[in-house]
Amino acid sequence: xxxxxxxxxxxxxxxxxxxxxxxxxxxxxxxxxxxxxxxxxxxxxxxxxxxxxxxxxxxxxxxxxxxxxxxxxxxxxxxxxxxxxxxxxxxxxxxxxx
Numbered sequence: 001x002x003x004x005x006x007x008x009x010x011x012x013x014x015x016x017x018x019x020x021x022x023x024x025x026x027x028x029x030x031x032x033x034x035x036x037x038x039x040x041x042x043x044x045x046x047x048x049x050x051x052x053x054x055x056x057x058x059x060x061x062x063x064x065x066x067x068x069x070x071x072x073x074x075x076x077x078x079x080x081x082x083x084x085x086x087x088x089x090x091x092x093x094x095x096x097x098x
Contacts, residue, residue, distance in 0.1 A: 009052070017045065 020041060024034055 006056075013045075013048075 024038060027034065029037070
């Protein structure tokens, strides 16, 4: 599902870039104005991508931390279960031999 959202975002950005490029090519501006506008838009796009990358990295860290906690909790539960089984086995052994 997260991959689907990322794919949609990429297609949206690509479509916006293509649309902006076509609009700029047909815009009644001088070459200097168009180059300045293209440079500004490229910087805006770069900044937007950097922000998205930071957000994705932060989400990845959060997911990693949650997964690690779940794995630690599962290991703790396994250890508690093992101890319960060991105690039960000792009790049964004591009852049989005693």
